[in-house]
Amino acid sequence: xxxPTWPALGTTQSQMLADDWKIFTYxxxxxxxxxxxxxxxxxxxxxxxxxxxxxxSQRENNPALEIGWTIAPxxxxxxxxxxxxxxxxxxxxxxxxxxxxxxxxxxRWGWTFHYKGGPTVSGTxxxxxxxxxPLGETVALNVTSSDVIHAFWVPDMLFKRDAxxxxxxxxxxxxxxxxxxxGRCGEFCGLDHATMTFRVRIVAxxxxxRWLALETTQ
Amino acid sequence: MSAAAVAPRVIAPERHDLLSWITTTDHKRIGILYMGxxxxxxxxxxxxxxxxxxxxxxxxxxxxxxHAYNQIFTLHGTAMIFLVIAPxxxxxxxxxxxxxxxxxxxxFPRLNATSFWMFLFGGLIVFAGAATSEGAAAAGxxxxxxxxxITVASGLGQDLWIVGIALVSVASILTSLNFVTxxxxxxxxxxxxxxxxxFTWEMIATALLIFMAFPSLTATLLLLFVDRRFGxxxxxxxxxxxxxxxxxLFWFFGHPEVYVLILPFFGIVSEIISxxxxxxxxxxxxxxxxxxxxxxxxxxxWAHHMFTTGAVNNPFFSFVSFxxxxxTGIKFFNWICTMWGGAIRYPTAMLYAVGFLVNFLxxxxxxxxxxxxxxxxxAQDSYFVVAHFHYTIGGGSLFALLAALYFWWPKVYGWxxxxxxxxxxxAFTFIGFNVTFMPMFFMGLFxxxxxxxxxxxxxxxxxxxxxxxxxxxxxLIGALLFVVNVIVSARRxxxxxxxxxxxxxxxxxxxxxxxxxxxxxLPPIRSSRPxxxxxxxxxxxxxx
Numbered sequence: 059x060x061x062p063t064w065p066a067l068g069t070t071q072s073q074m075l076a077d078d079w080k081i082f083t084y085x086x087x088x089x090x091x092x093x094x095x096x097x098x099x100x101x102x103x104x105x106x107x108x109x110x111x112x113x114x115s116q117r118e119n120n121p122a123l124e125i126g127w128t129i130a131p132x133x134x135x136x137x138x139x140x141x142x143x144x145x146x147x148x149x150x151x152x153x154x155x156x157x158x159x160x161x162x163x164x165x166r167w168g169w170t171f172h173y174k175g176g177p178t179v180s181g182t183x184x185x186x187x188x189x190x191x192p193l194g195e196t197v198a199l200n201v202t203s204s205d206v207i208h209a210f211w212v213p214d215m216l217f218k219r220d221a222x223x224x225x226x227x228x229x230x231x232x233x234x235x236x237x238x239x240x241g242r243c244g245e246f247c248g249l250d251h252a253t254m255t256f257r258v259r260i261v262a263x264x265x266x267x268r269w270l271a272l273e274t275t276q
Numbered sequence: 277m278s279a280a281a282v283a284p285r286v287i288a289p290e291r292h293d294l295l296s297w298i299t300t301t302d303h304k305r306i307g308i309l310y311m312g313x314x315x316x317x318x319x320x321x322x323x324x325x326x327x328x329x330x331x332x333x334x335x336x337x338x339x340x341x342x343h344a345y346n347q348i349f350t351l352h353g354t355a356m357i358f359l360v361i362a363p364x365x366x367x368x369x370x371x372x373x374x375x376x377x378x379x380x381x382x383x384f385p386r387l388n389a390t391s392f393w394m395f396l397f398g399g400l401i402v403f404a405g406a407a408t409s410e411g412a413a414a415a416g417x418x419x420x421x422x423x424x425x426i427t428v429a430s431g432l433g434q435d436l437w438i439v440g441i442a443l444v445s446v447a448s449i450l451t452s453l454n455f456v457t458x459x460x461x462x463x464x465x466x467x468x469x470x471x472x473x474x475f476t477w478e479m480i481a482t483a484l485l486i487f488m489a490f491p492s493l494t495a496t497l498l499l500l501f502v503d504r505r506f507g508x509x510x511x512x513x514x515x516x517x518x519x520x521x522x523x524x525l526f527w528f529f530g531h532p533e534v535y536v537l538i539l540p541f542f543g544i545v546s547e548i549i550s551x552x553x554x555x556x557x558x559x560x561x562x563x564x565x566x567x568x569x570x571x572x573x574x575x576x577x578w579a580h581h582m583f584t585t586g587a588v589n590n591p592f593f594s595f596v597s598f599x600x601x602x603x604t605g606i607k608f609f610n611w612i613c614t615m616w617g618g619a620i621r622y623p624t625a626m627l628y629a630v631g632f633l634v635n636f637l638x639x640x641x642x643x644x645x646x647x648x649x650x651x652x653x654x655a656q657d658s659y660f661v662v663a664h665f666h667y668t669i670g671g672g673s674l675f676a677l678l679a680a681l682y683f684w685w686p687k688v689y690g691w692x693x694x695x696x697x698x699x700x701x702x703a704f705t706f707i708g709f710n711v712t713f714m715p716m717f718f719m720g721l722f723x724x725x726x727x728x729x730x731x732x733x734x735x736x737x738x739x740x741x742x743x744x745x746x747x748x749x750x751x752l753i754g755a756l757l758f759v760v761n762v763i764v765s766a767r768r769x770x771x772x773x774x775x776x777x778x779x780x781x782x783x784x785x786x787x788x789x790x791x792x793x794x795x796x797x798l799p800p801i802r803s804s805r806p807x808x809x810x811x812x813x814x815x816x817x818x819x820x
Contacts, residue, residue, distance in 0.1 A: 061734040061735030061736075062722040062723045062724065062732075062734060062735035062736060062737050063722055063735040063736045064721075064722070065654070065721070065722070065723070074650070075650045075651075075653060075654070078648055078650035078651055079645075079650070079651055079654070079721075082644065082645045082648050082651055083645065085641075085644075086641035086642060086644060086645055087641075089641050090637055090638065090641045093608055093612075093637055094634065094637065096612050097612055097615075097630070097633050097634065097637075100612050100613075100615040100616050101615060101620065101630055104553070104615055104616060104617060104618050104619065104620050105619075105620045105621075105622065106554075106619040106620055106621050110619050111619055112554070112619055113553065113554040113555050113617060113618045113619045114617050114618075114619075115555070115617040116555060116556060117558075117617070118555075118556040118557065118558055118559070118560060119558065119559050119560070119561070119562075120558075120559075120613070123609075123613075124559055124562050124606070124609075127605060127606060127609040128562075128602060128605075128606055131601055131602045131605040132599075132602050135598035135599060135601050135602065135644070136598075138598060138644070138648070139591075139594065139595050139598050141648075142591075142594055142648040142649065142650060143591050143594075145650045146590060146591065146594075146649050146650050149650060149653075205422065205428070206420075206422045206423045206428055207420060207422070207423070207519055209584060209657065211723075211725070213654065213658075213722065213723025214723070216653060216654045217653045217654065218584050218653055218654070218656065218657075219584055219586055219653075220584050220585045220586065222519055222520060222585060222587075223422060223513050223519060224513020224514070224518065224519070225513070225520065225587065227585070227586035227587070228586075229586070240723065242723070242725060243725070244584075244656070244657050244658070244725050245420075245657055246415075246416050246420075246423070246657070246725075246726070246727040247423065248346070248414075248423060248428065249342045249343060249346070250342065251342075251725075251727060251728060252342065252725075252728035252729050252730050252731070253730075
């Protein structure tokens with residue numbers, strides 16, 4: 059199983075999410091470095107010394123400058139919003155013809171995965187369940203909870219969605235890398251929240267069919 | 277009226293017995309009670325944080341079990357937000373607003389005392405939950421339903437939490453009423469609104485936010501209490517209620533609350549940077565308008581805490597959240613331009629103010645990141661968000677709180693805190709803070725959820741956690757140095773004089789500590805810097 063480190067980006071959606079992360083991280087770093095540099099320059103250059111004993115100016119405004127530093131960040135955040143809007147739309151797009159549909163039910167403290175027209179897999183903190191999914195096919199997940207709020211979170215897929223009692227929320231994921239990924243509850247739910255985990259195992263479509271047949275006959 | 281004209285001396289402290297402290301309506305003594313109470317709660321919440329970091333130092337640590345751990349982080353968050361950071365701003369405002377506007381007291385002195393005592397007992401009631409058989413509230417400071425409903429949290433601790441926070445909420449509304457009324461009607465002759473010190477302006481914006489947000493909190497708590505004890509079903513999906521409704525109501529309060537936790541500290545930092553740069557607040561008008569822009573926008577962003585519910589219009593709340601970066605940026609540029617061209621002194625208060633700028637910037641830019649839903653899908657409820665809000669409330673507000681203590685302590689007590697101990701303490705706090713919280717961004721990105729009492733020995737998490745815990749112990753040393761500083765300085769009693777920092781607002785025109793009625797005489801008020809005008813009578817720039 060992938061250990062917790064840089065996310066493996068196991069779905070096509072997570073590659074788009076990673077683009078958003080990168081763009082926002084670079085923008086954040088660029089702004090931070092610029093403003094830190096200005097703070098450092100002002101803080102060091104204008105410290106009181108024998109040669110700089112008195113403030114050299116009592117000027118208290120500069121309308122052109124002030125308008126400039128209002129408009130520049132505004133332009134930046136509008137651009138960032140455009141990127142966010144585009145990526146979120148792509149990630150949240152639901153495929154009505156998803157090859158696999160899984161109903162996820164979270165409970166204190168475990169998970170039930172019901173494959174539409176197929177098997178049901180269940181497990182608790184002590185023996186976490188495994189969700190087997192085919193590589194490269196779109197999977198529709200419908201998430202809900204039977205007690206408190208939980209969240210279905212696979213860090214290697216950069217995505218979580220709350221499991222709320224009385225509500226079903228749906229999203230798609232398209233596995234793009236084979237392997238076993240750690241999943242866990244992402245919303246605090248009480249005593250065993252820390253150990254409320256599951257596994258997602260991504261296998262080749264042929265192997266997925268074999269697994270499905272085996273589980274269904276059991 | 278300048279510092280040189282009055283011989284520096286420490287006024288013999290007036291003798292106050294316990295009864296006079298309980299019955300006082302003097303805004304300064306209420307301010308001291310308020311701030312002292314928040315420092316007490318901060319010590320408790322800080323020790324709880326040390327317990328958290330000690331438990332998380334190693335994977336699989338068994339020092340604290342899940343039940344105790346859930347109570348500990350619930351009380352830590354509840355205390356820091358409701359009982360420390362927000363009420364410290366209110367306490368300082370209690371002390372300062374009448375002094376800054378040249379008034380003898382608050383508009384409603386008895387209401388003022390009422391709010392303090394409601395706040396104190398509200399806080400004690402929250403903590404009293406720890407003495408009940410099932411322990412204190414353990415549903416987190418957000419107290420989400422159904423986790424906090426009677427079906428799940430059957431203990432009395434959750435009820436005490438609700439009652440205590442409701443009292444704190446009402447106390448905040450009452451005290452805000454006092455601030456706004458005082459600032460509007462009790463200003464000294466010449467103190468027009470556009471000459472108000474920035475701190476007072478920020479408190480007016482804070483008070484307006486409290487008026488809009490805290491009634492929603494009080495109502496939400498009431499609904500939750502009715503659900504728990506009187507068979508209500510407001511949040512119960514089995515009877516047509518909705519857990520998502522709770523989140524809407526809670527965050528309608530909760531996000532403005534974030535700015536209640538920062539606007540007063542923007543004011544503190546503004547006063548300190550201006551004073552030690554020897555310059556007026558640059559962009560004063562922009563600074564005031566930015567505070568109100570932040571306050572206004574913050575009322576329309578609550579559902580960015582709910583991006584992962586799939587139940588809200590993510591793009592709208594994302595966009596409005598991004599917009600808050602604009603007025604916040606204005607403030608940053610104004611602080612930098614206030615330093616620009618100055619002759620900056622660096623006592624401990626100024627070090628903490630610059631530390632605020634450096635840290636809060638991290639909180640700000642990561643705030644823009646998590647306002648983007650695709651980022652938030654990973655970051656929400658992970659250690660990334662824990663790092664983000666500790667950079668704003670800890671690296672920001674808490675650093676400004678410490679700056680305020682070093683800056684106004686001489687005014688409140690008449691003697692100086694030790695600068696050498698203060699600077700060593702700053703070094704420990706600043707380095708410790710960043711060593712503690714910087715690794716948490718990576719923990720969150722790598723998949724560590726918040727509010728877990730243990731984690732597996734795999735990947736990068738053990739290394740990141742041990743570094744964070746080491747940093748927290750550096751911060752503990754910084755905190756202990758502050759306590760040592762107070763004890764050492766109290767014995768040394770170096771007199772402060774009226775205006776030890778060459779500051780320019782009215783509170784520095786009176787004695788330290790000020791007399792009960794605040795001023796024997798007021799200097800003429802012809803700008804937002806009356807004491808600067810007094811010291812520079814013929815400067816053409818002083819008549820602006």
